[in-house]
Each structure stands twice: as C-alpha cells, then as structure tokens.
Amino acid sequence: MKKYITIILFGVMFIGCKSQNDPSPTPTPPPNPTVATALLSFNFNESSGQSLSENKTNANFTIDGPSGSAERIIGVEGNALRVNGFYGWATGNASTTYPTAKVCVSGWIAPSAFPVQRKDLDLITENTNAALFSNVNTSNSSGVALGINHHGRVIGQFKLGTSVIQILSDQEVPLKKWSFIALNINASSGTAALYLNGSQIKSTTFEIGTLLWDNNATIYIGKESKTKTIAGFDTNGLTGAIDQVTLWNKDLTDAEIVAQYAKFSPSDPDLKIPTTRFANDIHRPKYHLMPSSAWTNESHGLIFIDNKYHIFSQRNFNGPYLEHINWGHYVSADLINWEEKTQVLWPQPGFDEVGIWSGHAIISKGQPYIFYTGVNKSKAAIGLATSSPPYDTWTKNPTAIIPNAPSSSANADFRDPFIFLDNSQWYMMIGTGMRSGTPRGGLYLYKSTSTDFKQWSLQGTMLEGNPAVDGTGDFWEMPVYYNFGAKAIVLINKLPNANALYWTGNFNGSQFVRDNAIPERLDVINQLLSPSIHPDANGNLTAIGIIPDGVTSEKQKEQGWAHVFSLPRVWTLVNGKIKQVPHPNVLNLRGASKNFTNVVFDQNTSNALNNATGSQYEIVATINPGTATKVGFSLNKNTATGEQTLIYYDYATSSFVVDRSKSSILTGVPLSNQSTNYVVPSGIINWRIFVDASVIEVFVNEELAFATRSFPSTANNLIDLYAQGGAATATDLKIYSIQGGGVASVSKKRPEKKSEIILHPIVFPNPSTDNFNIKFNNITETTPVYGYIFDITGFPVKRIEAAVDVENTILHWNGIMDNGAKAIRGVYVIKGLLKNELFDAKIIVE
Template sequence: MKKFATIILSGLLLIGCKSQNDPSPTPSPIPPPNVATELFSFNFNETSGQTLSETKTNASFNINGPSGSAERIGGVEGNALRVNGFYGWATGNASAAYPTSKVCVSGWVAPAAFPVQRKDLDPITENTNAAIFSNVNTSTSAGIALGINHHGRVIGQFKVGTNVIQILSDQEVALKKWSHIALNINASSGTASLYLNGVQIKSTTFDIGTLLWDNNATIYIGKESKSKTIAGFDTNGLTGAIDQVALWNKDLTAAEILTQYNKFTPSDPDLKIPTAVRFANDIHRPKYHLMPSASWTNEAHGLLYIDNKYHIFSQRNLNGPYLEHINWGHYVSSDLVSWEEKAQVLWPQPGFDEVGIWSGHAVISNGQPYIFYTGVNKARAAIGLATSTAPYDIWTKNANAIIPNAPTTSANADFRDPFVFQHNSDWYMMIGSGLRSGTSRGALYLYKSTSSDFKNWSPQGTMLEGNPPVDGTGDFWEMPIYYNFGAKSIVLINKLPNANALYWTGNFNGSQFVRDNPVPERLDVINQLLSPSIHPDKNGNLTAIGIIPDGVTSAKHKEQGWAHTFSLPRVWTLVNGKIKQVPHPNVLSLRGTSKNFTNVVFDQNSSNSLNNSTGSQYEIVATINPGTATKVGFSLNKNTATNEQTLIYYDYATSSFVVDRSKSSILSGVPLSNQSTNYVLPAGNINWRIFVDASVIEVFVNDELAFATRSFPSAGNNLIDLYAQGGSATATDLKIYNIQGGGTASVSKRTEKKTEIIHPVVFPNPSSENFNIKFNSITEATPVYAYIFDITGFPVKKMETVLDANNPIIHWDGIMNNGNKAIRGVYIIKGLLKNELFDAKIIVE
C-alpha cells in the first residue's frame, strides 16, 4: 500500500514540476490497476428542464414526457430525478470503452410503488425490470440492466458469451425510502452479486466468458430497455426517484460498495405528488371531491371509522392512469370532507396475490380492524386477510389465503370482492361471482367464520342468485354490500355487463337472503356511481362513498395523468323499501359566499337567467316550480362562444331524468352520450342540490334521489343557467354557493386543523313543540343553513335563516317538511353557522 501511494505521489510531483513552456502535452493520469473509476456518472443535480447531463462524458439525456413535465426532488445529495411510471425517465447515448471482463453498476432508488407486471400479457416467469440503468439491445440482449422488479426485488441482467444471465434477490426494497443497490459482474471468474444498502443479498455463478455490449444501444435511466405497453401506456418505467447512478470499470469490492453506501445518510424522500404545480392548468381535475394525487383509482372499499378518524381504501395503480397491477390506496379524514392521501397499504407480492390486490372490505371486531381482499395470480383469485394497529398506516398480510379458491360444486366465472358482516353473534362473508350452470347469472357465495381471528371459514352455498330474464341483473356480480337497517336489510350488487349498482330489500335468515321483490331497485336514478363503500359515521348515520368514473379515452387519461374520482359522502336511510340518499351534513363546511335569487321566471326563450353566474366549483340549492314547462332544470358548463352546455333536467312528458351531454364539449376523447332514466316524480316543486366540481356533477333531488355524471368543457369558469322547454317555470328560491377546499391533501395543500364543532343550547328540551336553538357567539348578521335529521339520519326539516346579536335563536315548531308533526324520539340538528359546523340533540316528547 505504501509503495502504491509513493508511485502516485511521485507522479503528481513530476506533473506539478513541468515547465509551463514545455511544449509536450501533459498526459492524463492513468489509474492504476484495480482502482475503480466511473465510466458514467449521473448526479441529477439539474434544477429544471427536460434534459440531464452524464458528468463523465457531458452527454445530454432527454427526459421523456411533455414539455415542462420533468420533475426533481431532493436526493441523497443535491437533487434526484423523479420518474412517474409511464413518463419521466431519461434516454440518451454516451461513448465509453465498455469493460469485457469486470463491471459494476450502482445507484440509489426510492420507489413510490413497484412497477407493473401485465396480468394478461406477461408470463408469470417474466420479470419487469424498472431499471436505474439499462443499455440492453433488446434483439441481442447485449448490455446490462439493474433495477427493481414488479415485486420490489433487486434484479440484474447481462450477457456473457451466448448466455443471458438474470439475477434476482429474495429481498424487497423498501417503499418510499432511499436504498442503495449495486450489481457486480466478474465474467472472467463467472460470478455476479447483488447488493442492497452495502450488504450482499444474492450471488450467482455462470460459465466464464466475455461480457457483451452494444456500443450504440440507447441508455435508459428509470426504465428497462424493452417496450411493454397497455392502451398506449409504457408499463415498465420506475415510479419513484433515482440518484447517484454510476457504471464502474471493474467489479467493486464489498468494502468499496459499503463505502459508496456510507457516503450519504439521506432523509426519507418527499414523494408526494405536487398536485398544485403538476395540475395547475387542468380545468377538469376536481378540487373538493376526494381523489388520489395522480394515476389510477377505482372501486372504493373498506370505509372505516376508528380512533376518531375515517379511513377509506380504493383500487390503485400508482404507475399510471390505467387498470393494471392493482394496490390498495389509503386515505384518512377527520370529517369525511378533507382527506389526506397515505401510502398504499397492500400491494402484489409473490404468492396468491402476486398479480394484483383487488377489491374487498374492512370491518372492526373487538376494536381490531381487519381487511379482507381479493388476491389474484395468473391461475385464480383467492381471499386474503390483513390486520393493523394504530394509526393504521401499516397493514400486515396473513401469509396464506383464508379462502384459497372458489367452490367447485358449480361452474363459476371469477370469484372476488368479499364483504363481511355480522348477523346475530356470527360473522359471514359473501363473495361475488357468476354461475355458469344453466342460465348464466350473478351470484353471491356465502361463508361463515369458524374462528375469532377470521382465518377459518366454512362454505355455506349461495346466499343469493340472479335471474337475468326477470331481474336484469346480468351474468356477474361484484362489490356486494349487506346492511341491516333494523326491520329490513339490503343486499346491493354491482352487476356486469353494463355496470350498475342495484339492491334488494329483504331479510337474511342465516343461510340465504330472502328478497321482498324479485326485481331490484337502482341505487342512483341515473347510473354513474359505482361500488359504494359504507360505514356508520361517528353519529351512527350510514355513510356511503362510491366512485364516479371519468368515461374518457385512454389517450385523455394519459393527457390528464389521473383517472376517476370519489363521490361526496352520502347518508343512506331506508324509507318505504327504498334507499334515500342525501349529501352528508359535513359537506356544508365546504360552502363559501353565495349568490341568491328569488322568483326567477324562465322558459325556452330565456337566456342568462342567473345574471352571468359562472363557476367551476360550486353548489346550487334551488326550489323550482315547474309551472307549465315540460322540461325543467339547469344548463351547466355553458359557453356561448363555443355553444357548449350540459343539460340536467326532468322531462315531464316521458317522466325521466335526463343528462344531455351532446353539446357538453368540443374536445375529443370525452363522453358526449346522453343519459336518462324513467322515474315518476310527484306533482309539485322540485328541490335540487347540485354539486359541480370541474368535470364532476353530483345531483340530489327532493332529499331522496341522487345521480352523478361527468362533463369536460373546453374552458373553465362556465356560465350557470336555468333551462326549460314547453312552457315557463319559476325558481322560487335559488342559491349558488362558491366552494373552495375539501378534496385530498397533497405536498402543496395540507389538511387544515379543524376547530371544534359548535354545540348550541336547545330549550325547552325535551318538548313536544316550539324548540329554540340558541347560539351564544353571534355578534353580527350571520347566515345559518341546517337540517334536522331523525334517528335514522333521514332529513325531516330544512332550515335556513339569518341570525344576529339581537336574534341568536333558530325556532322549530316540531313540524316536518311533509307537514306532519314529528313523532316521539331523538333528532339531531346539523348545519353551518357562517363557515363553522354545529350540531345539537333535540328530544321530542
């Protein structure tokens, strides 16, 4: 070692003592044998732009994606390159004398999710390699690649002689943390090793030979060299961040790899999607509806309330806005309105769920939450179990499936989406399927728990089967729901094909659900909401949140970078055999300033009836007397310059609700089809509550009906107008509330801490009539909007007034909206005082 140091020092002295007039060129220092040098080095310390530089050759690499889409985050040193699954990787060429005997490639990686293995297109034995470095010729396989596979294992590939060698670790790289990975190759000894955080985790041997390269092969940083796509999306890019990538001219010693790892002690990377920046110009992205920060979501499930927090989960592909390689996304809220997106809680791993973690359910038993999910591999679906402890951010899977496969007594098509419920003292699970013996029909398999930890289940046959010629329920059922309202229960299914949420009322007898009627009811009067997830809120109101799909093309999904959104929370009650749906009272907290109208008369010749009212995020509350009109409703997202508008109305001639989207947009790739459903409304006024949130429109009618749709106009801040045909109608009372806030917190928008809910004093209480609800902090004119709910959560009285210091009391005479006197029992008043929520208990004698 001393001799080696002396040689280096002497060389430096000779170079330093050369005369400045010496015309002979100064030779570049030649590294001694066995000293590792970097052939390529990527530090990613550029601050902006769609290019990055390889620092040894100064070669420029292009970052894939639209102009301005490249993103950097804080790295292990300086900046790091953020890669977003279907875009954001870098490609280029750089010249080097590739070593034919020994080489090492190393770097840091922080995956936000593991990459996609295509369920139907990739053989189970084929690994995705989301590479931090790949220069493989896909025809000859010459070159080298190092990355992580679809299960988060470190994977390397190279070619020696005629043999393509793949080396794969057994250890999973941590999600959302920095990890140092390295691949060492010594072709002259026929050995290769993988390292994770300075420790060797896998080694292999192969026939001695020569490392093969293609000097002209494109270098990929953040993606493997192969082309793998679905619906126009590249599926084998990394989702996460990369830093300090290097290709070395020799295999590093274990000590040298450990030194590379110990050079940095990085903090956990900030991998939250910068939604405010990334989607700043996206006029179609909802703002106050719950939705993921980016990429794909569908099928809400597992709504829970535990430890004063609401949790909901959903199907998630974090690698892009397309359906593949599904994880379970996770969101948390204290009020069902403002949500924080958490890390995914379940993702595919080798075994029965290696292809996808599909839909399911969550329950709480003895204070312990349990997740039941569909695990998918290439052969079949099975039912898995996971548990967690506070704060419920990390869930541990049961090693084996609790139900390994569908029953074999009947031919069935697929087997998925468990829903678990308690009946008397027993726990049951129903699972969606489709029977293929005789007439193809949907069905629910029933299981009964035989252990308190939910790991053992006994098959009980079918709980319910469809009869498509009679009930129109298709040939497959998914995402089932059971709920006992007391005297009656419901079973809700999402039928296929032509997805639709349908339900029956009836009773469960311990083995089968006995329907009251053979034909089910629609959940939404116009079908658009799918796969609702239910759970009582902290006050016992049955709350439901579903998915409202976009209906756009894959090209539009790729352009916008996200897919689908959740509905607003709704309260369900069962009245006269039908589910009534109203917005959850907490939605009132979204309201801002309002614009008020009274007695607005309008007909088919009317235009701009609401005085240039415009908006992209707002709520309409209106009472409309249809008068002589045959069609009455609203024109939304209206643009007179482009002739765009979306019509929402009731057609008295056909007794139908209609969504007319035929002129809703001049853009391509968005839904333009009309939607309508027959529904006979009683005579009289129509009470509307309509929530518009960019491309989302949710409609509630008469405190009982609901439907949703999507509209993608070419410009934001569109006109709001009334619509009538065939005669004149009158908006006797109409308010448009501006809405800001809600939705999902991101890196640039954190969930604000909510103040305590106000509890006004009610007197006399209990009483049979003439209740006074008094607020003690009124100092100025303050608008109040509230509902009184019965014990089931059904709204029985709407109240709206203005209070001030001299009149701080709301009065209720005990008469409900239907004109009847409130029956004996407990009622709750909930509402919004200016911008603060309040509630109080009212006891009717």
Template sequence: MKKYTTIIVLSLLVFGCGSKKNTTDTTPPPPTNETTELLSFKFNESSGQTINETKTNATFTINGPLGSAERIAGVEGNALRTNGFYGWANGKTNISYPTNKVCVTGWIAPSAFPVQRKDLDQLSDNTNASIFSNVNPNTNAGVALGIDQYGRIIAQFKVGTEIVNIISDQQIELKKWSFISLNINTLSGLASLYLNGVKVKGIACPFGNISWDTNATVYIGKESKVKTIAGFDTNGLTGAIDQVSVWAKDLTDAEIQTQYTKVSPSIPNLKIPIADRYANDNHRPKYHLAPSSAWTNESHGLLYIGNKYHLFSQRNFNGPYLEHINWGHYVSSDLVSWEEKTQVLWPQPGFDEVGIWSGHAVIKNGQPYIFYTGVNKARAAIGLATSNAPYDSWTKNGTPIIAAVPSNIPNADFRDPFVFQNNSDWYMMVGTGLRSGTSRGGLFLYKSTSADFKQWSQQGTMLEGNPTADGTGEFWEMPIYYNFGAKSIVLINKLPNANALYWTGSFDGAKFIRDNVVPERLEVVNNLLSPSIHPDASGNLTAMGIIPDGVNSAKHKQQGWAHVFSLPRVWTLVNNKIKQVPHPNLLQLRGTSKNFTNVSFDQNSSNVLNGANGTQYEIVATINPGTATKVGFSLNKNLAIGEQTLIYYDFTTKSFVVDRSKSSVLPDVPLSNQSGSYELPVGNINWRIFVDASVIEVFVNEELAFATRSFPSVGSNQIDLYAQGGTATATNLKIYNIQGGGTASVSKIAEQKEDIIHPVVYPNPSSEDFNFKFSNIAKPTAVAAYVFDITGFPVKRIEKLIDAENTVIKWNGYMDNGMKAREGVYIIKGFVENDLFDAKIIVE
C-alpha cells in the same frame, strides 16, 4: 439458451463474499478510485427537460410533454422523479465499456413497484424498472439494474451468448431511499447484488467477456424493452432516482459500503405536487376525492376508527390504466378533506402476485380486518390483512383464508368479499357468475369458524339471479349487505353493463329472502358504481362510490389521472327504498352565495341568473315546474362555442335526462346522453347540485341521486335555468361558491378542525319551539344546518343570519314536509360560518 439463475442460499460463505462492515473495525476502507467511474448521473439540474451525464457531458432527454419533468430533493442535491409511464431519461454515451469487470450503483426511492402485465407477461418474465439499462432488447447485450414488480433488486447482463438474471430475495422499502448495487466479475465467475451496502444475493455467472452494444440507448428509470398497454409504457419506474454511476471495475464490499455511507438521506418527499402538476387541468375536481395521479377505481373498506375515516380503493400508481392493482389508502377527519397515504397492500409472490383486487374491511372488538381478492395467473383467492393504530401499514396473512372457489358449483369467477355480522355469527359473501343452467350472477356464502377470521365454512349460495326476470346480468361483483333494523338490503353491481342494484328483504342465516324479484336501482341515472359503506361518527350510514371518467385512453394519458370518488352520502331506508342525501359535513364547503327568488323562465329564456358562473359550486333550488314539460338546468354553458350540459326532468317521458350532446367540442370525451325513468310526484322539485370541474352530482327531493361527467372547454362555465314546453319558476335558488376539500397536496395538508360547538338548547325536552343559542357572535354570521332524525335522515333545513344582538335560531318542531316531528331523539348539525356545531334535541 441456458439462463444462469442459480440461487446460492449461503452465498456469503460459498463465495467468501464480504458482508456488512464490522462495527468494531476502525480501519478506514480504501478510497474508491474515482477514475474508474465511467458514467455519473447527479440529476442536479433545477429545471428543464434534460439531464447531464457528468463524465462525458452527454445530454439525456427526459421523456414526457414539454415542461413535465419533475425534480425533488435527493440524497444530495436534486433527484429525478419518474412517474411510471413518463419521466424517465434516455440518451447515448460514447465510451468503451469494460470487458470483464463492472459495477452499477445508484439510489432509488419507489412510490410503487412496477407493472407486470396480467395477460401479457409470464410470471418468469420479471419487469426490470431500471435505474440504468443499456440492454439491446433484440440481442440482450448490455447491463440493467433496477427493481422488479415485487420490489426485489433485479439485474440482467450477457456473457458471451449466455443471458444472466439475478434477483434478490428481499423487497426494498417503499417511499424510502435505498442504495442498490450490481457487481459483475467474469474472471472469477461471480455476480452479486447489494442493498444499502450489504450483499443480499450472489450467483455464479459464466467466465468470459461481457457483451455490450455500444450503440444501444441508455435508459435511466425504465427497462429497455418496449412493453405497453393501451398506449402506456408499463415498465417505467414510479418514484425517484439519484446518484447513478457505472464503474470500470467490480467494487469491493468496503468500497460499496463507502459509497453507501457517503450521504445520509432524509425521507424523500414523493407526494404528488397536485397544484403545480394540474395547474392547467380544468377538468380535475378540487373538492371531490380523486387520486393524486394515475389510476383508481372501485372504492372499498370505508372505516371509522381512531377518530379518523379510512377509505381504500383499487390503485395502479404507475399510470392511469387498469393493471397491477394495489390498495390505495386515504385518511380524513371529516369525510371532506382527504390525505393520500402510502398504499397498504400490493402484489407479492404467491396467491396475489398479479393483483390485489376488491374487498371489504370490518372492525371487530376494536381490531380492523381487511378482506381482499388476491389474483394470480390461475384463479382468485380471498386474502386477509390486519393493522394497528394509526393503520398506515397492514400485515397480510401468509396464505389465503379461502383458497379456491367451490368446486361443486359451476361458476365463471370468484371475487369481492363482503363480511357482515348476523346475531353473534360472522358471514362472508363473495361475488360470482353461476354457470349451471342459465348464466347468472350469484353470491357464495361463507361462515366464520374462528375468532381471528382465518377459518371459514362454505355455506352454498346466499342469493342467485334470474336475468330473464330480474335483469341482473351474468355476473355480480362488489356486493353489500346492511341491516337497517326492520329490513336488510343486498346490493350488487351487475355485469355486463355495470349497474348498482339492490333488494330489500331479510337474511335467515343461510339465504337472503328478497321482498321482490326485481331489484331497485341505486342511482336514477346510472353513473356511480361500487359504493362502500360504513356508519360515520354520528351513526349515519355513509356511502362513497366511484364516478368513472368515461373517457378514452388518450384523454387519460393527457390528464395523468383516472376516475373520481363521489361525495359522501347518507343512506336511509324509507318505504323499502334507499334514500340518498349529501352528508351534512359537506355544508362546511360552502362559501359566499348568490341568491335568487321567483325567477320565471321558459324555452326562450337565457341568462336568467344574471351571468352566474363557476367551476366549483353547489346549487340549492326549489323549482315550480308550472306548465313546462322539461325543467332543470343548463350547466357548463358557453353560447359563443355552443357548449352546454343539460340536466332536467322530462314530464312527458317521466325521466331524468343528462343531455351531453353539446357538452364539449374537445376530442376524446363522452358526448352520449344519459337518462333514467322515475315518476316524480306533482309539485315543486327540490334540487341540490354539486359541480366540481368535470364532475356533476345531483340530489332531488332529498331522496334521489345520480352523477355524471362533463368535460367542457376552458371558459364554458355559465349557470342557467332550462325549460321547454311552458313556463317554470325558481321560487328559491342559491349558488354557493365552493373551495377546499379533495385530496391533500404537498403544500396543503388537511387542516385540523377545531372542537365542535355545542349551542345551548332550550326548552329541551319540548314538543315545539326549540331555541339554539350561540355565544361569542360579534358580527353578522350565517348559520346553515339540518335537523336529522335518529336514522340520520334530514327532516328540516335551517338557514339564518345571526349577529351580536340576535344569537338564537329557532325550530318550531315541524319538518320540511309540513308534518310535526314525532316523539324521539333528533340531532341538529351544521355550521356557524366555518365552525361545525351540533346538539341533541328531544321531542316529547
């Protein structure tokens, strides 16, 4: 069956079609005959799970769980918000559709463009996320108008036995109202699309009668076809719809212009109402960065520029499943409170038409550059994008900077560029799976040959794995290179069984020379992946990764979001190992605390912390293991239903253990245990544990880190100590209540921080006994701080209560390990109540 898809480049001239109204013509356009309006959807209902079609009074049902329907301010009154995999409306109408002439009009404000399924849809099978569709998927009778996966206006209709598709050449804007229209006249054999009152595409269509199915379901906000992935509908619109009409005539250009100019819409507020939407979600974190909705995974491109932190990540805005990947964008002034911005990159026709996959970002001479993996139906290529302040929109290079994988080196794939500087040269490494001989991971190496990063020379492989000897799997993705000075690291995420591993060594301009064959694990228990790194405002190497949910599709569909970012961490290299500590800015999250000293506990103990409980908190504890063979914590505990998550160190097996076997009685959540071997030195164990709903991040002895997920029932929130085989003692333990942080919602934009306080330091320089004097202290005020060495590693924790009579805190020049601080520059950084302070210290 022939499809009419002829593109008429000069359609305005060939068909004599109208164009944008001449601004010098003062003749008013003829009024539209309202009696020709067959269907009209105003969406002005204030609540409820239905909408009303005002011409026939037909009731349409909004798809989704009861109470899930959302409205926003529209072009006039309210508008219907749709969320990709739910939120559209459907119903039936009892009207006679016109035989030869029809027009469909409506307003649309997309948050993202709809999904085209990478492995299930042909490129010619365009998605039509319709503002109106009554197409019978079996016979194709009916009319549909919407946008495709690239944001182009798209329409479909049927004349006799012929199916007609028409697609505009230009893309509509994200997060702005656009007025789109479809005109069909089968007596003259013309069909046209309009954007904001102006004709943007015209094609020839067959003469004859328009085919309709009067019994077909009408969809508002979704294509009529059934297209799914993992139980998610993939062809719904993500955004908002308003003022949709079907007319029993083809409107003139002047009439379409009149419909467009009837209203003057403001910028739509498409931010997700986080507080309302997730009010009953006890598993959603509040101070960890998480997507406002739908899907996120690999973080990349952490930058600090213009006094702001920018983090990018893989995003599908259409639902919590992996497909049609964009680059999401988050901005923060402190690495703690984040605001989600409009995505900066998304698929467009060409080499990245299927997805914008992972990559990296760098700053060169004050100019930021994004390097990304562009995916089409064949193989990946490397793309480039640039931006100017405030870095909210980015411009892609028109063609890939590396168009194809090296043909002379057999490989399985090619993705995830990471760019770094070595002396005066810039290099790019790209993850791959090598297939000459033993299947193994590897890194292709490229060298920049142009100042604008558009030309690169292939340099072979920078590093190759040997799975038998080093356990690094068959493929490497999301690589990282960083030079700490005396040593450099290369970190890879190996597949299968994803794990972040790294080597220390040196780069000679062609190869990375490893110190050891077997890499180190980044996490002592593997549940954090794909970290992104960048120095913070103070020069501390800061990392953020992704902590997967580990749940199934049913749970993701229920909660409406997928995956969480780690808290920011400071990395240092000590004795050829990466040490990870919580970023000092996290101190500002601390609220009131409960304090305990010298608490003894054993396997028969319960509730030794006197009913301590919470869902958002930080534990800081020093535990003497005594005679216990297992020592740690029982979190998310509820004896009444038998729920608890155990996190402990096992001295018998010399390993950290996360016991989730009784973590939840709920379905569709992970219950598997996790562990990682590590031999702790004899003595006390220092713990910092951050619990945020379903997220748990653990830091041990200011060097080790791991993360996990736990999905308890509502009310399972008790905090307790855990021991087996003997008696242990918590010599000092504090539980800080935490509020704030996370992703900004509609009503809560990240607050502007006041200027940093700089206390007077005396004597300075000195060899010991530093004093830090604060001013304007009128009441008892808590001070919490760390002293950091020049590499950003915390060497001394300081906590004290000051008041109007005692405004000084002291540091005697000794570190927490009992050794005297060596000569050099140190920084003290922390909080006086909720105000950030820092000061430079010079140790003689």
C-alpha cells in the same frame, strides 16, 4: 453506523502501513489493486428542463414526456430525477468503451410503487426490470440492466456469450425511502452479485466468458429497454426517484461498495405529487376525494376508528390505467378533507402476486381487519391483513384464508369479499358469476369459525340472480349488506353494463330472502358505482362510491389521472328504498353565496342568473315547473363555443335527463345522453347540485341522487336555468362558492386542524309537541345557519337555512317536516353549520 464502517476501513488501511521501527520482516506488497473509475455517471443536478447531461462524456439525454413535464426532487446529493411509471425516464447514447471482463452498475432508488407485471400479457416467470440503468439490445439481449422487478426485488441482467444471465434478490426494496443498489459482474471468474445498502443480498455463478455489449444501444435511465405497453401506456418504467447512477470500469470490492453507500446519508424523499403538475388542469376535481395522480377505481373499506375515517381504493401508481393494483389509503377527520397515505397492500410473491383487488374492512373488538381479493395468473383467493395505530401499515396473513372458489368450473371469477355480523356470527359474501345452467350473478356465503377470521366455512350461495327477470347480468361484484333494523339490503354491482342495484329483505342465516324479484337502482341515473359504507361518528350510515371518467385512454394519459370518488352520502331506508342525501359535513365546504328569488324563465330566457359562473360550486334551488315540460339547469355553458350540459326533469316522459350532446368540443370525452324514468310525486322539485370541474353530482328532493361527468373546453363557465314548453319559476335559488375539501395538497401536507369544537345550542321547550326554540350563544354579528333536522333513522326531515344576529339569536321550528306532515313522537337531532362552526342538539317531540 455508516461513519463507523468508514472508520474501520481507514483503520485497516493504517494497520497495513508498517512503522520504520517495526523489526518484523517486510512482506512483499501485493500488486496495486485496480482503482474503480466511473465510465458513465448521472447526478441529475439540472434544476429544470426536459434533458440531462451524462457527466463523463457530456452526452445529452432526453427526458420522456410532454414539454415541461420533467420533475426533480431533492436527492441524496443535490437533485434527483423523478420518474412516473409511464413517463419521466431519460434516454440517450454515450460514447464509451464498455468492459468485457468486469463491470459494476450502481445507483440510488426511492420507489413510490413497484412496477407493473401485465396480468394477461406477461408470463408469470417473466420479470419486469424497471431499470436504473439499461443499455440492452432487445434483439440479442447484449448489454447490462439493473433495477427492481414488479415485487420490488433487486434484479440484474447481462449477456455472456450466448447466455442471458439474470440475478434476482429475495429481498424487497422499501417503498418511499432511499436505497443504494448495485450489480457486480466478473465474467473472468464467472461470478455476479447484487447489493442493497452496502450488503450483498444475492450471488450467482456461471461459465467464464466475455460480456457482450452493443455500443449503439440506447441507454435507458429509469426504464427497462424492452417495450411493454397496455392501452398506449408504457408499463415497465420506474415510479419514484433515482439518483447517482454510475457505470464502473470494474467490479467493486465489498469495501468499495460500502464506501459508495456511506458517501451519503439521505433523508426520506418527498415523493408527493408537485402542485404544479395539475395546476392548469381545468377538469381535475378539487373538493371530491381522489388520488394525487394515476389510476383509481373502486373505493372500499371505509372505517371509523380512533376518531379518524380511513378509506381504501384500487390504485395503480404507475399510470392511469387498470393494472398492478395496490390498495391506496386516505385518512380524514371529517369525511371532507383527506390526506393520502402510502399504500397499505401491494402484490407480493404468492397468491396475490399479480394484484390486490377489492374487498372490505371491519372492526372487531377494537381491532381493524382488511379482507381483500388476491390475484395470481390463474385464480383469485381471499386474503387478510391487520394493523395497529395509527393504521398506516398493515401486515398480511402469509396465506389465503379462502384459497379458491368453491368450484372453478361452476363460476366465472371469484372476488370482492364483504363481511357482516348477524346474531353474533360473522359472515362473508363473495361476488361471482354462476356458470351451472344460465349464466347469472351470485354471492357465495361463508361463516367465520375462528375469532381471528382465519378459518371460514362455506354455507352455499346467499343469493343468485335471474337475468331474464331481474336484469342483473351474469356477474356480480362489490356486494354490500346492511341491516337497517326492520329490513336489510343487499346491493350488488352487476356486469356487464355496470350498475349498482339493491334488494330489500331479510337474512335468515343462510340466504337473503328478497322482498321483490326486481332490484332498485341505487342512483336514479346510473353513474356512481361500488359504494363503500360505514356509520359515521354520529351513527349515520355513510357511503362513498366511484364516479368514473368515461373518457378514452388517450385522454386519461393526457390527464395523468383517472376517476374520482363521490361526496360522502347519508343512506336511510324509507318505504323500502334507499334515500341518499349529502353528508351534513358537506356544509363545511360552503363559501359566499349568490341568492335569487322568484326567477321566471322559459326557453327564450338566457343568462337568468345574471352572469353567474364557476367551476367549483353548489346550487340549492326550489323550482316550480309552471307550464314548462322540461325544467332544470344549463351548466358548464359557454356561449362562444356553444357548449353546455343540461340537467333537467322531463315532465312529459317522467324522466331525469342528462344531455351531454353539446357538453364539449374536445375529443375523447363522453358526449352521450343519460336518462331514467322516475315519477316525481309533485311538480315542485328541490335540487341540490355539486359541480367540481368535470364532476356533477345531483341530489333531488332529499331522497334521490345521480352523478355525471362533463369536460368543457374552458373553466369558470356560465350557470343558467333551462326550460322548454312553457315558463317555470325558481322560487328560491342559491349558488355557493366552494373551496377546500378533497385530498390534501399533494406536494405539501395540509396543516393538522385543531380539534373541532361542536357547539350545542339550547333547545326549549324540550320536550314539546311543537314550537321549538333553538338558541345560540355568543352571537356578535349576523351569521348564516345551515343545517338539517334528522329523525331517529338519520333521515333528514327538515332543511334549515336562516340567519341569527345580536338581536335575534333564536331559530324556530314548528314541528312540521319538509313533506308537510307533522313530526311524529320521538327523538330528533338538529345538525349543521353556524358560519364556520359545527353544531348539533337533541330535539324531543312529544
């Protein structure tokens, strides 16, 4: 199409040239049109370095950010400058004569997200202008700016006499694609116009006057001239890429605008985060799910559809701070290896113009639905979005399906819908803080009255807290409901002092009837928050939550990222408590192992594990406390600096303890200790610990879980055992190296895996009362086998760690579970990993 436009323009020029044989009168030629000349031009073709050159004056511009942080990508021609929301823009001064009558600013932009409008600090009428070009004097507003606002609309600004003129388009610039934008100003005729990809999209008129400039004003390329910050972060920079920024000495004609647009036919930009950005970051996890950069907090909307898992999360792409929330999107075939996709929801004018906050996703009759909290300056409402394969883009319902809380005076905030099915009826519960009487958390309940989920009827409150009795704070967010069969659970995340708590009970169609007034903790030590749940491909109820950093804003700014998600966990309900174990697919992460047996250690023991070190690994251990009173592990240990993080059980106080008092010599990182009382039925403890840089995720006795964060000053630190008060014995201990997992390479997409083949070993006799044989075929060498036997609820009852070889291709199970009891009659499933191959088989106990 661009070529055709160019041909037409040339055709018009040729038609205007008369032949010498043309007998018609020759008209008087019009005055020569003014030829557009670039006063300032930036092409960003430097290959590296923390500066760039303006092409007309050769002025040097500095790229904001730490030394070595400037990034370039392939642009519309040569290179483009990558800007990252809170750094990466360029500033400088260039000596030129600014025109006072006519001017044009143009350039190419490829936003990966739209910039921030601060929820509490910016007026709703105040537009962010994250600018391609801005030389505005912020004291008197003289100068010109062109960019996009917080809703992705093209926006221009200029000063005329005493008036500041702002022109804003109604059209949104597409994300992650190159767009050509321009601002034309003709002060002598009192007109201005905005252009997008060669077409005029907005015009305005004003009193004729003179453009005002400040020749000494700093020029910003990639950021608004104003200073706007939150927690030390600049909030009005562009996020994405910019190229070919030009200031012209006149307003361009429509034909000239088209010609500038037609000069280039760029491919979609590669805006994935380069691997070099975090290459030296020793604290950034590698096999836990997390975004490629910037901010995330709550995960939500875990679903499984068309053989893929999708999960969403709160995302600010503009920097590692909480503001201007989008819905990030990640896709996986196995819950372990994830690919980050383009965000599916972001703030747009209307009820969600400030932020797209948390919510939930469901699948009904094969159709996925997202329910989310839309936030404007004064209130929250509930929105709806739908999608079709491959579910990379979602379409919002234009209006809120629940426009406001039942009573703004009776509640504090209103957010985080969770949808569930009960007796063929769809219900929605929404978190709030009740303010009639004693402040307390609560859940409003709605029932769907339409098959398209656009109509809902308020049913009252499903559950309310009693803080004096149950300690559930004065506000509840991110609620979860799940019916395990005989019993259901309601989980809430209470505020203040965030904590994930749950009750068992039953839903009667209008309220949740609790079994006990006092809720249970989800994690034995509070760190994981806001879990998102969904059955996996095999029906295991799977949960993924957030494990916050606990670091300062300064540290998050230094990192360039904030927060991480847990490994996938399988939940089962046993004796009124949620049991948590790592998802079976986590076995795929295991690499080579170091094995130890009958290691005796006490408080005087050092280096009990023979110089074992690592930053990404898994520990599986069975420890007999013997005479010791405190038994566990010393992780991230550095004898030179004295750093270590202690994870142990205190038998004297019946408490799990995380001692971070000496975990780091760095500033801005958490050093507080964490502990919770919990009585372990027997002295021996089975530990399973995952260390992933700054993340430590712990599972105990195939039922308990907790997580913490630790930020040592060096990587690949010692792994050691810890005891006080006597001698303990690690009867069996393995340390597995871990590689892979997490988010696909942020600068290069991970190659698609071939469809995984699941092996099905033969079980005989089957059914039987005991002595089952599990036979593997095609064994050619000694091969490790790791797995679990699960009961019908999905709860692991027997851990399997063995090996098969050419001579012995059979595993044996005598029907005895890990707790020493005999397996009761019913159907069981063995699942696991045979070297690098997944396997499963059904076992029937008579």
